[in-house]
Amino acid sequence: MNGATEKLLEVKDLTVGFKVKGGFFTAVQDVSFHINKGETFGLVGESGSGKTTIGRTIVRINQASGGEILFRGNRIDGKISRERDAEVVQKIQMIFQDPMASLNERAKVDYIVSEGLINLRRHRDEAERVALVEKALLEVGLLPEFASRFPHEFSGGQRQRIGIARALIMEPELLICDEPISALDVSIRAQVLNLMAEIQRSKGLTYLFIAHDLSVVRYITDRIAVINKGRIVELAGTEELFARPLHPYTRALLSAIPTPDPILERAKKLTVYDPACHDYSRDRPSWTEIREGHFVLANGAEAAEYGRLS
Amino acid sequence: MSGPILSVRDLVVKFELRGRTLTAIRGASLDLIECETLAIVGESGAGKSVLTKTFLGMLDGNGRVDSGSIEFEGADLARYRTEKEWLRVRGRKIAMIFQDPMTALNPLRNVGRQIQEVVELHQGLTGKAAEQAAVEMLARVGIPEPAARSRQYPHEFSGGMRQRVVIAIAKACNPRILICDEPTTALDVTIQAQILQLVKSLQEDFSFTTIYITHDLGVVANVADRVAVMYAGQIVETGTAEEVFYDPRHPYTWALLSSLPQLGVKGKPLYAISGTPPNLFHEVRGDAFAPRNPQALEIDFRLAPPVFRVSPTHTAATWLLDPRAPRLEPPAAIRAMRDRHAEGAR
Numbered sequence: 001m002n003g004a005t006e007k008l009l010e011v012k013d014l015t016v017g018f019k020v021k022g023g024f025f026t027a028v029q030d031v032s033f034h035i036n037k038g039e040t041f042g043l044v045g046e047s048g049s050g051k052t053t054i055g056r057t058i059v060r061i062n063q064a065s066g067g068e069i070l071f072r073g074n075r076i077d078g079k080i081s082r083e084r085d086a087e088v089v090q091k092i093q094m095i096f097q098d099p100m101a102s103l104n105e106r107a108k109v110d111y112i113v114s115e116g117l118i119n120l121r122r123h124r125d126e127a128e129r130v131a132l133v134e135k136a137l138l139e140v141g142l143l144p145e146f147a148s149r150f151p152h153e154f155s156g157g158q159r160q161r162i163g164i165a166r167a168l169i170m171e172p173e174l175l176i177c178d179e180p181i182s183a184l185d186v187s188i189r190a191q192v193l194n195l196m197a198e199i200q201r202s203k204g205l206t207y208l209f210i211a212h213d214l215s216v217v218r219y220i221t222d223r224i225a226v227i228n229k230g231r232i233v234e235l236a237g238t239e240e241l242f243a244r245p246l247h248p249y250t251r252a253l254l255s256a257i258p259t260p261d262p263i264l265e266r267a268k269k270l271t272v273y274d275p276a277c278h279d280y281s282r283d284r285p286s287w288t289e290i291r292e293g294h295f296v297l298a299n300g301a302e303a304a305e306y307g308r309l310s
Numbered sequence: 311m312s313g314p315i316l317s318v319r320d321l322v323v324k325f326e327l328r329g330r331t332l333t334a335i336r337g338a339s340l341d342l343i344e345c346e347t348l349a350i351v352g353e354s355g356a357g358k359s360v361l362t363k364t365f366l367g368m369l370d371g372n373g374r375v376d377s378g379s380i381e382f383e384g385a386d387l388a389r390y391r392t393e394k395e396w397l398r399v400r401g402r403k404i405a406m407i408f409q410d411p412m413t414a415l416n417p418l419r420n421v422g423r424q425i426q427e428v429v430e431l432h433q434g435l436t437g438k439a440a441e442q443a444a445v446e447m448l449a450r451v452g453i454p455e456p457a458a459r460s461r462q463y464p465h466e467f468s469g470g471m472r473q474r475v476v477i478a479i480a481k482a483c484n485p486r487i488l489i490c491d492e493p494t495t496a497l498d499v500t501i502q503a504q505i506l507q508l509v510k511s512l513q514e515d516f517s518f519t520t521i522y523i524t525h526d527l528g529v530v531a532n533v534a535d536r537v538a539v540m541y542a543g544q545i546v547e548t549g550t551a552e553e554v555f556y557d558p559r560h561p562y563t564w565a566l567l568s569s570l571p572q573l574g575v576k577g578k579p580l581y582a583i584s585g586t587p588p589n590l591f592h593e594v595r596g597d598a599f600a601p602r603n604p605q606a607l608e609i610d611f612r613l614a615p616p617v618f619r620v621s622p623t624h625t626a627a628t629w630l631l632d633p634r635a636p637r638l639e640p641p642a643a644i645r646a647m648r649d650r651h652a653e654g655a656r
Contacts, residue, residue, distance in 0.1 A: 046498040046499070046500065047498055155586065185353045185354050185525065186353060186525050186526075186527075186566065186569065186570070187353050187565070187566065187569055187582075187583040189569070189571065190569035190570075190571070190574075190580035190581060190582040190583070191582040191583075193571060193580055194579045194580055194582055197579065198579075212498060212499065213499070214499070215528070215571060215572045216571045218571075218572075218576075219571040219572070219574045219576060219580075220571070220576075252500060253499065253500060255503075256499040256500040256502065256503040257499055257528065258499075258502075258503075258526065258528025258529050258531060258532050259528055259531060259572060260527040260528050260530070260531050260555065260567065260570055260572055260573065261531055261555060261647070261651075262531040262534070262551035262552055262555050263552070263651065263654065264531075265528070265531040265532045266531075266532070268532075270503050270504075270507065272500075272504075273500070
């Protein structure tokens with residue numbers, strides 16, 4: 001990664017909490033990362049790790065309780081101007097996990113795809129709206145005549161394409177993809193992943209790919225951040241992370257992914273992560289760069305050990 | 311190798327839906343070998359769940375076994391009609407666990423009672439002894455503080471812990487066959503790995519036979535001794551895990567393996583299977599996969615292929631194995647996998 005790359009999105013010391021019965025629950029704590037323009041950045045963690053909350057906070061569905069989020073250098077969290085808000089809505093779009101739940105069952109594809117346009121009044125007239133919907137549908141490999149149908153008339157893979165068309169019509173720069181293929185059948189996953197890669201190439205899009213399945217993330221991402229219990233524990237280039245996982249949580253996660261290779265899979269040793277393995281009583285952990293671009297949450301002693309490992 | 315514990319022959323299962331007939335299983339044959347782990351793979355709608363539900367008499371009301379046989383302990387399960395007959399088998403001999411443990415558990419009873427109930431029914435214990443057995447079962451499936459946890463309710467358990475409770479209940483039946491229908495799909499990978507390991511260790515201790523139904527080929531590689539690949543209501547390929555992963559013969563198995571992101575090369579498009587599975591409301595002519603197979607032979611569209619034997623343990627239903635067929639090389643991802651394996655063996 002050279003210095004000339006432009007940081008499209010920066011998340012600095014982000015903390016997100018929720019009021020719960022009798023207290024405050026911190027879902028995301030001191031999370032920092034940036035996404036370069038044109039890259040695919042993976043955010044990987046288990047359920048409850050806070051990965052989805054981060055995505056939702058970027059698009060302003062959840063509110064940040066601390067830290068800041070910058071899009072092309074401008075703050076987009078907290079109170080922002082109406083114009084900036086419209087910019088966020090247009091430039092950052094989201095694709096959701098479950099294409100059955102994320103499309104309005106009572107609306108036709110035509111309305112679903114153009115809802116964003118209508119809200120932001122981005123089209124000059126009806127003719128332009130229809131033309132834009134048609135273009136978006138063609139871009140995701142659907143036929144323009146599908147516009148007059150309802151979501152239930154489509155298969156899972158086609159619905160996910162509709163979800164992508166709805167995002168593309170806004171001409172976004174950043175797409176937040178929250179588990180976009182987890183709910184799809186194996187044979188459909190490849191189609192959707194190929195489509196996403198193709199769109200990225202043709203439109204120069206930047207992806208934040210949120211997922212729990214490291215094997216899929218490996219195929220599609222350039223860099224990965226591993227998140228555990230609201231904190232990013234490790235961040236590195238994808239191949240670097242797979243070749244030299246340092247944090248014990250990352251190692252445990254990697255050891256748990258099933259590989260479609262019986263001999264490797266049977267020989268595999270499962271590593272279990274025990275948070276008690278860190279002794280943070282005296283030396284607090286901090287965000288440490290072990291090798292160029294490879295960061296780990298570690299205290300002094302751990303950092304020294306990781307340095308030897310890598 | 312011992313003989314089959316369960317034998318399915320030419321099974322046909324039909325469903326009546328709004329006056330139309332759907333043939334969900336179109337002549338499936340399968341042997342289950344004692345103490346093995348068999349994984350059944352295929353996309354949704356292939357008939358994996360329907361096939362195994364026929365072993366337990368759990369087909370929905372509008373479904374029925376049309377023809378064929380399911381031989382188990384000298385009886386033909388395909389002929390069972392009454393609940394009384396099924397109760398001799400269901401739970402007692404063949405047990406099943408499902409994807410969502412919450413639907414399998416009674417939310418209004420503590421988990422200890424739920425296990426105890428099964429222990430009393432199947433192990434002949436009563437009262438305190440049954441209660442004690444339930445707590446021991448919880449300990450065996452890896453639930454910490456089992457005595458205290460046994461008094462808790464399902465909602466107080468995490469997803470992984472709930473699945474452990476369900477496994478404890480299934481195990482308390484002492485079944486000969488345990489069917490696991492996507493048991494880990496709803497769980498995190500680290501928990502999934504633990505559950506797979508738990509089932510394996512129980513199987514070693516209590517020597518039962520396991521059937522896994524899954525679409526995750528990574529899980530298959532982890533657990534399976536043998537694999538059966540299903541497509542459109544038929545079993546298109548069976549073999550040992552090594553045979554199916556390193557030397558697959560059916561074009562559908564090729565396609566399924568090639569489309570895995572794990573085998574993909576970054577920056578290159580993945581192999582994607584085009585089209586959709588056939589509509590099983592209509593009669594399928596020839597090889598059901600032919601319309602989605604770019605290399606399909608002319609005969610594939612006209613005549614259903616017979617099952618060819620590749621080795622004593624490996625079968626595939628594809629015309630490619632006919633001596634008259636042209637020799638087709640499997641796709642690149644499959645060849646790469648085969649070569650890697652051959653290198654490792656040397």
